[in-house]
Amino acid sequence: PTINQVWMWAAVLAGWISALLQAISGYDQHAGRAHAARFRHxxxxxxxxxVRHAGQLTLRLPPGRGDLLTDALAVLRAPRPVTS
Structure with missing residues (x-):
């Protein structure tokens, strides 16, 4: 029974992470909530x-394929106000 609980919690955690990534990236605003396979794709x-250029790492994406990924990275890099 313990292994079943581990698998159940792993599946729940994977679902939460997927929903969180979709919310952070704004993906759910573009196309609604996606199934895991569609979201991964x-x-x-x-x-x-x-690519390393001038001492900085740069992620090079093919044209037209990385729009959502670029938006998600911009959201994650944006400074957030500190709340106390």
Whole structure:
């Protein structure tokens, strides 16, 4: 029974992480909530490569494929106000 509980909590956690990533990236505003496979295909399975130029790492994406990923990274990098 313990292994079943571990699998159940792993599945719940994966669902929460997917929903969180969709909310942070704004993906759910573009196309509504996506099934995990669609979300992975549109946002996470974008081919790209890391390039080092002038001492900085840059993620190079193919034209027209990384729009949602670029938006998500911009949201994550944006400064947030500190609340206490």
């Amino acid at each position: 549109d946002l996470l399975l974008v081919p790209g490569r890391l």
